[in-house]
Amino acid sequence: MKTATSKSTRTTGVEDSALNELFLDELKDIFWAEKHLAKALPKMIKGATSEELKTAIENHLQETENHVSRLENVFESIGEKAVAVKCEAMAGLLKEAEELLTETEKGTLTRDVAIISAAQKVEHYEIASYGTMKTLATVLGYTEAADLLDATLQEEKNADSLLTQIAEGSVNGQAKSEKK
Numbered sequence: 001m002k003t004a005t006s007k008s009t010r011t012t013g014v015e016d017s018a019l020n021e022l023f024l025d026e027l028k029d030i031f032w033a034e035k036h037l038a039k040a041l042p043k044m045i046k047g048a049t050s051e052e053l054k055t056a057i058e059n060h061l062q063e064t065e066n067h068v069s070r071l072e073n074v075f076e077s078i079g080e081k082a083v084a085v086k087c088e089a090m091a092g093l094l095k096e097a098e099e100l101l102t103e104t105e106k107g108t109l110t111r112d113v114a115i116i117s118a119a120q121k122v123e124h125y126e127i128a129s130y131g132t133m134k135t136l137a138t139v140l141g142y143t144e145a146a147d148l149l150d151a152t153l154q155e156e157k158n159a160d161s162l163l164t165q166i167a168e169g170s171v172n173g174q175a176k177s178e179k180k
């Protein structure tokens with residue numbers, strides 16, 4: 001019943017298009033990705049050495065939880081049920097992040113460099129995904145969804161820039177003198 005009601009509120013006339021299906025698939029993919037990232041970030045926080053990096057990832061964990069609920073709003077705004085479908089790319093990136101934690105020494109800045117590297121790969125995947133989804137939402141006439149996706153896109157870009165600042169501002173330079 002909910003679906004029928006929601007569908008009647010949709011006025012874009014694109015519901016049956018292949019592009020709409022592609023857009024929905026991308027949404028389901030990133031919904032899974034964000035949920036799993038939220039579970040993985042605490043391990044990165046625990047593994048980080050510098051307080052600056054810990055704080056940055058802690059803040060991004062809060063943002064990530066917000067990205068999950070914002071995606072629920074995106075689904076709702078287009079009259080679709082929020083469904084998560086396994087994102088192989090994010091699963092691979094998070095697996096690699098875990099491996100980096102086991103391959104680097106606890107309490108070192110080299111480990112922070114590894115964490116930043118893994119986190120930035122995740123951010124870049126998300127930036128590409130949200131950029132595409134925002135554009136598709138606009139093309140499909142989903143104005144509210146486009147705005148919501150853009151809000152997350154900006155936060156992902158900021159998180160990525162902050163990681164670059166931390167790496168270039170302190171972590172990389174300090175890691176340079178650590179012996180293997």
Ligand SMILES: [Fe+2]
Nearest residue numbers: 034064067126
């Ligand atoms: Fe996110």
